[in-house]
Amino acid sequence: MGQRRSFFVLTAMCFGFAFLYGPIVSLIVYSFNESRLVTVWAGFSTKWYGELLRDEQVLDAAFLSLKIGVINATAAVLLGTLAGLILARFGRFKGRTLFSGMVSAPLVMPEVITGLSLLLLFVSAEQLIGWPAGRGMDTITIAHITFSMAYVAVIVQSRLSSLDESVEEAAMDLGARPAKVFLVITLPIIAPALISGWLLAFTLSLDDLVIASFVSGPGASTLPMVIFSKVRLGVSPDINALATIIILIVTVFVVIAGVLLTRQERARTRAVQQALQDED
Amino acid sequence: MVDVAAGGTPPPGKPQAHEGPQRRGIWSRRLDRLSGRTGRGLVIAVPYVWLICFFLMPFLIVFAISLAEAAIARPPFKLLEDLGYGLYQVTVNLGNYLFLLGDPLYAVAYVNSVKIAAISTLIALLVGYPIAYGIARSSPSLRNVLLLLIILPFWTSFLLRVYAWIGILKDNGLINNFLISLGLIDEPLPLLYNDFSVYVGIVYSYLPFMVLPLYANLERLDPSLLEAAADLGCRPWKAFLTVTLPLSIPGMIAGSLLVFIPAVGEFVIPALLGGPETLMIGRVLWNEFFNNRDWPVASAVAIAMLLLLVVPIMIFQRYQMKQDGA
Incomplete structure (x- = not known):
């Protein structure tokens, strides 16, 4: 009986992973297809990559998206770290419930609502105080920071x-000021979380179509906006080439980050165990 | 992403923090004593003010504009009536909401969104549960690799992964070509631009959100409970049904909410994979805004969508707060 169930689970897992990776594999394979008909194989070719690299519109949009992504991720890590610190370490304060609600709500808010509401904010603010003058990169960045920081x-x-608070408490008992404790003790411990947070914020920004479409103005098209307008016209092989490049870069980054973080985590656990053994 | 999705349930066995002044951690006590209330207040103020400006205020504005009248102007709505002498009169009209109630298009879109989101959530649960269970029962080293494989697609472009399905499902796409070459069918099956392809797209895109909280829940299950059941003569299937399944309900709820809530408001998937009759509320809002340029009606659609989602979002928030308080 147990044997049969594990066989069932194994089959389901294989099916699940095939389901997750099949479409990605098909994107990569057909990016090397000679034919313009994406799903009919007509021999190996890299011509779609050349075509892609000559496409000014795609290149401009990719550059804009990268710029927004880096600014967004950096700002989101600064604000998000403060928010996370407040929620985890500051105990009770006036308006805490509202604060924790506002932090977690963007995680589940439908994108169309976030996009629409931020656009209406920008339009109203422009009418009332003259800022922001027009919409474009700045408004997209602000919108992205707001949901990435969550x-x-x-x-x-x-x-x-x-994490155990005792290390931080010990530092404070030895007379360190809170700011110093944060910089010297807390920050190095949560560094892996900050790195994954930065990468996640960067990816979310690079990936966002809906919110950017709402808050963008004329002349500022991000990469997803360009891809969406191309895809709407039908399947085209240069999009497959673009997808392959993105997948390759992301995979390399995520695997490197994953390996480094696991290694660091292991070293830390070992150091803690060593310290505990020495105590005995 | 593990942390976000796994945040659905509080770790068991951790006592709830007790009420009263002791609850405030050493951080807050020290901060109070050393730098006074100013430093602490300043740290709280920065993200607080940002979220009020760019998260809370926009919603109030959406609500206000949903009560405004559409106008041929820039921006295309009229909320304040200029009476001269620096006086303004706020015009409130419920016309946009009455319009939503009057036109069956909106009711159909609402019902359809909930139906599509609910069915997709159910399929994602059925597909995701065995995967999460299998990962939780793997050896620790294999477990990390499998988890990385679950998370990896999430990092690659969502738009491009949805786009990949067009090539697979279309009339001369991979599946139809394969089935025709086998001689199983003569005519291509209608796989794309209907509700079916939308289900495929949603389950595919949101499967990691289902697997991760389920895995976090199943991984914490005490194996001795299953051993005890086996020692008492319980068959594995029965032990699964009476022990594992009930104990994994919190993970199932967290995962389902993480799939259901964004699926209801989904725009990209119905826009790319759905047919003209696949009405979903996110798409209706988008069309109202970009095609009809009717901002007040789009705002009213947004408010109505929020009302629909307020209960699932509250449940999700309660999960978050439980973890927060633990």
């Missing part, structure tokens, strides 16, 4: 609540 805050918060 993800960073949740990561930092869960990292901090899984």
Whole structure:
């Protein structure tokens, strides 16, 4: 009986992973297809990559998206770390419930609502105080920071609540000021969470179509906006080539980050165990 | 992403923090004593003010504009009536909401969104549960690799992964070509631009959100409970049904909410994979805004969608807060 169930689970897992990776594999394979008909194989070719690299519109959009992504991720890590620290370490304060609600709500808010509401904010603010003058890169960046910081805050918060406060308490008992404790003790411990938070915020920004479409103005098209307008016209092989490049870069980054973080985590666990053994 | 999705359930066995002044951690006590309330207040103020400006205020504005009248102007709505002498009169009209109630298009879109989201959530649960269970029962080293494989697609472009399905499902796509070459069918099956392809797209895109909280829950299950059941003569299937399944309900709820809530408001998947009759509320809002340029009606659609989602979002928030308080 147990044997049969594990066979069932194994089959389901194989099916699940095939389901997750089949479409990605098909994107990569057909990016090397000679034919314009994406799903009919007509021999190996890299001509779609050349075509892609000559496409000014795609290149401009990719550059804009990268710029927004880097600014967004950096700002989101700063704000999100503060928010996570407040939720995990500051105990009660006036308005805490509202604060924790505002931090976790963007995680589940439908994108169309977030996009529409931020656009209406920008339009109203422009009418009332003249800022922001027109919409474009700045408004997209602000919109992205707002929802990315929520993800960073949740990561930092869960990292901090899984940590023992005793190290921080010890430092304070020895007379360190709170700011110093944060910089010298807390920050190095949560560094892996900050790195994954930065990468996540960067990816979310690079990936966002809906919110950017709402808050963008004329002349500022991000990469997803360009891809969406191309895809709407039908399947085209240069999009497959673009997808392959993105998948390759992301996979390399995520695997490197994953390996480094696991290694660091292991070293830390070993150091803690060593310290505990020495105590005995 | 593990942390976010796994945040659905509080770790068991951790006592709830007790009420009263002791609850405030050493951080807050020290901060109070050393730098006074100012430093602490300043740290709280920065993200607080940002979220009020760019998260809370926008919603109030959406609500206000949903009560405004559409106008041929820039921006295309009229909320304040200029009476001269620096006086303004706020015009409130419920016309946009009455319009939503009057036109069956919106009711159909609402019902359809909930139906599609609910069925997709159920399929994702059925597909995701065995995967999460299998990962939780693997050896620790294999477990990390499998988890990385679950998370990896999430990092690659969502738009491009949805786009990949067009090539697979279309009339001369991979599946139809394969089935025709086998001689199983003569005519291509209608796989794309209908509800079916939308289900495939949603389950595919949101499967990691289902697997991760389920895995976090199943991984914490005490194996001695199953051993005890086996020692008492319980068959494995029965032990699964009476022990594992009930104990994994919190993970199932967390995963289902993480799939259901974004699926209801989904725009990209119905826009790319759905047919013209696949009405979903996110798509209706988008069309109202970009095609009809009717901002007040789009705002009213947004408010109505929020009302629909307020209960699932509250449940999700309660899960988050439980973890927060633990």
